[in-house]
Amino acid sequence: MLTLLDDAIATRADDEGGFGVYVHWPFCQSKCPYCDFNSHVRHGGVDQTRYAAALVRELETMADWNPDRRPISVFFGGGTPSLMEPSTVGAVLEAIDRTLGLPADVEITLEANPSSVEQARFEGYRAAGVNRVSLGVQSLNDADLVALGRRHDVATARAALALAQRIFPRVSADLIYARPGQTTEAWAAELGEMLAICGNHLSLYQLTIEPETRFWDLAKAGKLVVPNDDAAADLYELTHALTTAAGFERYEVSNHARAGEAARHNLVYWRGGRYLGIGPGAHGRILVDGTRTATATHRMPEAWLAAVEAEGHGLAEREALARDMIADEYLLMSLRLSEGLALDRYAERAGAPLDAERITTLIDSGLLEHGNGRIRIPQSARLLTNAVVRELMP
Structure with a gap:
């Protein structure tokens, strides 16, 4: 018999899989060579007061389209959300609470890079309402961190993880495996080290070479070689064996958690729920006149900002989904889950x-x-x- 990973989460989720709010902060200090996310470097700085006002305004507009929904989760993704001022995070959360209402048990996650962590900033996020941090460690090998374009070293990552665990009730960490030259022995040692310090949730992603990234160009030129399919499969199976032995369940293809610690926001996606997507390049799935609708905002921050200030939202696309598209999307997403x-x-x-x-x-x-x-x-x-x-x- 199959059982749900977390019956409490399943009970809270309605027949649409739950409802969440995704907030995209697109700015980074530098662009990682493997990253194809909507992220941008602005060496001249970012007017956070202006962007905070725009995020709030777009949220208010979109909340009017979904007035009967209360989110079970809020997720600040990026980019590098830990470059946001705590006051910016607080302003957005206050707007969500005012327009949609935040339940007492809502999960509020913020992605953070170890290189942008400081105690006062973390304490500010916690005071604003953030109760879960997802820390982009990516590797516990200094040479590989350099190759991945990360701005932190292993010592900084360890310190950031320990700080996060002192401040936030729930903490997750990310690692990338199947890196160039990585052996099963090296990955076993690295993952074992992370399992000893990570807490209750790990996101473990196989390195993929995406088009329009620096790694793509290097791979095409023969200057970057990752493990072949058989070697990558061995690393995948090793990952499952080690996490299972440590008491983690692989509840999704790349996500592992102890009982009750699954990321509620991502479960909204995988269970076919609905979510508002605000900020530059954010995607959403909402109901418009009773029809499930896909939304996407302008990817370029400046274009998004101008649109929000002029129209109240930065939508670049709004598509009513046909029934077969809705079903196919649910099939594709739900079969990533161990619950199916x-x-x-x-x-x-x-x-x-x-x-x-x-x-x-x-x-x-x-x-x-x-x-x-x-x-x-x-x-x-x-x-x-x-x-x-x-x-x-x-």
């Missing part, structure tokens, strides 16, 4: 159930498990997730 896909929820969104014969074939092949009204991909087939999803797509 709720068959009745899929059928409601698609207007028809998944093909029973395909499901049976995949179960007989060991690529799916079924129970409690759900299907999920077993750990033994996780490396084939994309193939399983393609097979199930109508």
